[in-house]
Every structure is written in structure tokens, then in C-alpha cells.
Amino acid sequence: MRIAIVVGAGPAGLMAAETLARAGLRVTVIEQCQTPGRKFLMAGRGGLNLTHSESLPQFLTRYGEAKPWLQPAVEAFPPQALCSWAEGLGHKTVVGSSGRIFPESFRATELLRSWLIELGELGVSLQTGLRFTGFLPPEDDGPKLVIGCVPKDGPVKEFGADVIVLALGGASWPRTGSDGTWTPLMSKMGIGSAPLTPTNCGYRVTWTPVFREHFAGVPLKNVRCSIGATASRGDAMITSTGIEGGPIYALSDALHSLGTKPHLMLDLAPDIAHGVLKTRLENTRTNLSLPKLLERTAKLSPVAISLLREITRNNVPREPERLADLIHRAKLKLDGPEPIARAISTRGGILEDELSSDWMLAKLPGVFVAGEMLNWTAPTGGYLLQACFATGRAAAVGALRWLDKTC
Ligand SMILES: Cc1cc2nc3c(=O)[nH]c(=O)nc-3n(C[C@H](O)[C@H](O)[C@H](O)COP(=O)(O)OP(=O)(O)OC[C@H]3O[C@@H](n4cnc5c(N)ncnc54)[C@H](O)[C@@H]3O)c2cc1C
Structure with missing residues (x-):
């Protein structure tokens, strides 16, 4: 059985995990917090704005300069598909007066709970309290990709896989786990990213x-x-x-x-x-x-x-x-933006140039990237979550295609 590791249990990572598990892979999700989806839950506090009901061409303009490269992912998993997915988990969506779309409960709690049950039924193993610290050299006869993860106290644990999806998020609200500390790790491997700065902020x-x-x-x-x-x-x-x-x-x-x-x-x-x-x-x-x-x-x-x-x-x-x-x-x-820790999202992240087709890091074959850790931004209105879900799915589809070509 082919093995996939997803690092980061936010919306992008969990969507990648679901897509890979549905395709029959054995999937492990590594998350540094003790519980998954903490920023997603935070997003649900003021009303979980999942996506937006405006026309797709108008919707896509919200990604500004990143539109050309996000477009295929969002077109493959557009707002309507996201609503159907939520309904498939038992959570109808409603369109607010501004055109924004929310789950009927307006919260993330119930949606995340149903999603985690579904992922468990698909056989996804969730390993929390483990911090991804980098790639390790593979053994001759073992899996080609190996990562090291550390628990709060204890030695490094190694995980081997055929494909890896990184979905480590941006750097706002670091207490939800997305602390942006992956940037030096990536730059050490020669993978370029634009600095993470606050956006959608006070x-x-x-x-x-x-x-x-x-x-x-x-x-x-x-x-x-x-x-x-x-x-x-x-x-x-x-x-x-x-x-x-x-x-x-x-x-x-x-x-x-x-x-x-x-x-x-x-x-x-x-x-x-x-x-x-x-x-x-x-x-x-x-x-x-x-x-x-x-x-x-x-x-x-x-x-x-x-x-x-x-x-x-x-x-x-x-x-x-x-x-x-x-x-x-x-x-x-104005005296400048509020600190990044209080922003809704961040601008910056892994550069488009670092990706080959299908959301794979050109310098790390078999490693795919999704969500807010990529260099795109969008206003509030559901555009952030939509792109996270869509790129999570697209990275997983890319990983499956790559496996078909290489294994
Ligand atoms: C207050 C607030 C309200 C928001 N409201 C909305 C909204 O209504 N609509 C909307 O569209 N967007 C909203 N957002 C933005 C949205 O929540 C994010 O864009 C989205 O969660 C990003 O998803 P992601 O999966 O890319 O990353 P994240 O959700 O940030 O998940 C990344 C995960 O990776 C884990 N991780 C990071 N580094 C490591 C490591 N080294 N090892 C292991 N795990 C690691 C983190 O702990 C985290 O769980 C809101 C954000 C905030 C802060």
C-alpha cells in the first residue's frame, strides 16, 4: 500500500489527507498542536465564512496576482463543490445577505467534528503533538522520503512515505500552531519564499x-x-x-x-x-x-x-x-499594521516559481505544498478558506498523478 504523510492539520492539510485516503493510500497527518484545526476553529468564532456565492469569474479576481496559478485548483474545487462537501458531512450551508456562505451552524466546531469522524473512517491516522523538523536521508531499502518530527519532550520520530503534502499555514495567530517557523527550514533547502507579513489585519x-x-x-x-x-x-x-x-x-x-x-x-x-x-x-x-x-x-x-x-x-x-x-x-x-499575531491571514509564503506543475516542490520531488503557506493572499469573504481547501485537494491530486507516473 502506498503511504502518504500530510504535515499540518488545518483545512488544507485535512482536505489533502481526505483526497489521498479516498484514493486508497495509507495516510498519516502530523500536527504540532495537541488538537487539529485550531485556526479553523478560531475562524468559526465570528461566523465561519466558508466561501462566497458570487460568480466564479468574479470570485477568481479576488486572488489578484495569484489568480493565474490558483485558478486551476479553485476551478477544480469551486465554491459549489465546497458547499456539497460540507453538506456531505451533514452540514447544510446558507448564503448571507452579503453573498458570503456559512455552514448553517455558523461555527466550525460541528463541521470539524464530523470531518474528523469521516477521516477516521477513511483510515487516516492523526498524530498530534509532533513537530515536523525537516527531511532526513532515506535508508537504501526504505521509503524514498523521510521526515523527522519531535514531540514536546522526547527523541525525534521518523516517518517514511511515498509522497508528502506540507500544509503548515501562514504565521498569524501563532498560538493556533501556524507559527511560520517553517520558513528557515525551507530556505535552508534552497526553497524560496516571500516574507510572511500581516494582511486582513487591523x-x-x-x-x-x-x-x-x-x-x-x-x-x-x-x-x-x-x-x-x-x-x-x-x-x-x-x-x-x-x-x-x-x-x-x-x-x-x-x-x-x-x-x-x-x-x-x-x-x-x-x-x-x-x-x-x-x-x-x-x-x-x-x-x-x-x-x-x-x-x-x-x-x-x-x-x-x-x-x-x-x-x-x-x-x-x-x-x-x-x-x-x-x-x-x-x-x-495610521501607525502601521497590528502585529502579525493578530492578523487574520498572512501575505507571503512559498513562491510559485518553486512549484513544478501539480503543486510539487521542484527541488523536492514527491513533496507537495498547499494552503496559506503558499505565496497568495485574498480578502476576507471566504476566499481564504476556499483557496486552502482547493489547493489541499489539488496538491493531493498532484501527488496521486505523480505516484502513477513514478511508482
Ligand atoms: C480570527 C480568524 C478568523 C478567520 N476567519 C476566516 C473566515 O471566516 N473565512 C476564511 O476564508 N478564512 C478565515 N480565516 C483564515 C483561515 O482560517 C486560514 O486561511 C486557514 O485556516 C489556513 O489554512 P491552512 O490549512 O493553510 O493553515 P492552518 O489552518 O494555519 O493550519 C496549519 C497547521 O499546520 C500546523 N503546523 C505548522 N507548523 C508545523 C510543524 N512544523 N509541524 C507540525 N505541524 C505544523 C499548525 O499547527 C496548523 O494546525 C480566519 C483566520 C483567523 C485567524
Whole structure:
């Protein structure tokens, strides 16, 4: 029986394991945490956004520069296939008002539980608490590929296989196990990767103590954020150290391109045309307090009003034209991204050039790579998980094809 090892029990690794086991291979999954799928479970905390219902051509554009090489994997396992897979495990999916797709429970817990039962029935052996530390020279009469893995305390354990899929993840939320420590290991073997940096992350802002105390944890509702021509809209969240949330994450690439200290334009009243707002400001009694004026004319919330004070250092203009400009184009200076440990995902990873066809490392025949450890990125909206599942499956299919050719 042919043997496969998958390293990393996240969505990419487990999907590779399932595909290989269904093809009749003996599969062992190695995971350094004591339990599998910890980031997947984390993703489920705020509602597990599995994928998105938009048309496939539109969906694929979300991968930006990585689209050409991710496209075959996503086309072979598109959003509809992912939904059918979840339903096959007994978890119907639902489409939210934004087009995002979730399991009916909105959580990852039940889905992962059903998946692990299915993998067990397929004969997949899950070895947790073992850290992959690198490749070892093979014995003459043994399997061609051998890896070393260490438990927390104890000697190195060796695992031999005919094919290996690496799915070690990115470097955000390292306490879920994806700590990015595979990068020096890969570079020692001459395998190039782009540095892992935070993306889909919050940005730091130096708030005044008063603002921080009153508004950390308060949503800034219905705001339009923009950088040049790139804009996004939704609810942002003020945090004690900065600002985060969907509209900020959606500008990840644009913010990244601005360097270490970017700025963001905020439209705090995106539904009110500039001229209308100016007229309202002109026609409102001038003796109103600033909060009352802004509440009445622009429907601004207390957090939005205080944000204008924060941005102008408490010099909010009263002159209608200038005030309307400020409400529609408030410039918020950012101090850079929040640390990688708090990002939803990472940019960077193993370069496309390192892969031969079928997701195999050209320098390590028989070793395939999947998931977030590859150099692609996408916004939130289900695009991250979809690509992880799809590349996990594609790497396994590649491994099967390679086995057919070589063994
Ligand atoms: C808070 C949060 C919310 C998110 N929400 C969503 C969402 O709703 N929708 C969405 O599409 N995406 C979401 N994501 C992103 C998504 O969870 C990840 O993109 C996805 O989990 C990556 O899958 P992966 O299998 O490539 O890697 P991971 O899930 O990171 O799994 C990699 C595994 O490899 C293991 N590993 C690493 N190194 C070693 C080693 N040396 N030896 C052994 N094992 C090792 C790790 O312990 C880990 O279990 C979210 C992420 C976060 C942090």
C-alpha cells in the first residue's frame, strides 16, 4: 500500500489527507498542536465564512496576482463543490445577505467534528503533538522520503512515505500552531519564499487616552474607507490600539502599498451627497453644539463625532463647506499594521516559481505544498478558506498523478 504523510492539520492539510485516503493510500497527518484545526476553529468564532456565492469569474479576481496559478485548483474545487462537501458531512450551508456562505451552524466546531469522524473512517491516522523538523536521508531499502518530527519532550520520530503534502499555514495567530517557523527550514533547502507579513489585519492608531477609554470596542457604523480610487464600506471597529474590521481588511493591499505609515480617508456620511450635507449645515441654527449639529445634519454617532475631534485635534471647523469636506474626507493617520499575531491571514509564503506543475516542490520531488503557506493572499469573504481547501485537494491530486507516473 502506498503511504502518504500530510504535515499540518488545518483545512488544507485535512482536505489533502481526505483526497489521498479516498484514493486508497495509507495516510498519516502530523500536527504540532495537541488538537487539529485550531485556526479553523478560531475562524468559526465570528461566523465561519466558508466561501462566497458570487460568480466564479468574479470570485477568481479576488486572488489578484495569484489568480493565474490558483485558478486551476479553485476551478477544480469551486465554491459549489465546497458547499456539497460540507453538506456531505451533514452540514447544510446558507448564503448571507452579503453573498458570503456559512455552514448553517455558523461555527466550525460541528463541521470539524464530523470531518474528523469521516477521516477516521477513511483510515487516516492523526498524530498530534509532533513537530515536523525537516527531511532526513532515506535508508537504501526504505521509503524514498523521510521526515523527522519531535514531540514536546522526547527523541525525534521518523516517518517514511511515498509522497508528502506540507500544509503548515501562514504565521498569524501563532498560538493556533501556524507559527511560520517553517520558513528557515525551507530556505535552508534552497526553497524560496516571500516574507510572511500581516494582511486582513487591523491598523494601529495613536488615540488620545480619552478617546481610547470611551470608544475602544465601539463600532464605527456604515463608514466608507478609501485609499485613492480603492474604497470599501461597512462597519469598522475602534480598538484600544487602532482600527479594524471588514472595510479596513478590504484595503489590505492598498494599505500595504503605502508603506509603514499609511493614511486612510474616511467618509463618515457616505449616504449623504456633499451638496445636500453642505446645505443642511448652512440651514441649521449656528448656536447648536457641535455634537447636536453633526447628529442632526449628518446623522453622525458619538464615536464618529469624537473621531472628527480626534483627527482635527479638537479643531473641527464650523464653516459649512469645510465641515462637509471633513465629514466626507477625514484623513486618519495610521501607525502601521497590528502585529502579525493578530492578523487574520498572512501575505507571503512559498513562491510559485518553486512549484513544478501539480503543486510539487521542484527541488523536492514527491513533496507537495498547499494552503496559506503558499505565496497568495485574498480578502476576507471566504476566499481564504476556499483557496486552502482547493489547493489541499489539488496538491493531493498532484501527488496521486505523480505516484502513477513514478511508482
Ligand atoms: C480570527 C480568524 C478568523 C478567520 N476567519 C476566516 C473566515 O471566516 N473565512 C476564511 O476564508 N478564512 C478565515 N480565516 C483564515 C483561515 O482560517 C486560514 O486561511 C486557514 O485556516 C489556513 O489554512 P491552512 O490549512 O493553510 O493553515 P492552518 O489552518 O494555519 O493550519 C496549519 C497547521 O499546520 C500546523 N503546523 C505548522 N507548523 C508545523 C510543524 N512544523 N509541524 C507540525 N505541524 C505544523 C499548525 O499547527 C496548523 O494546525 C480566519 C483566520 C483567523 C485567524
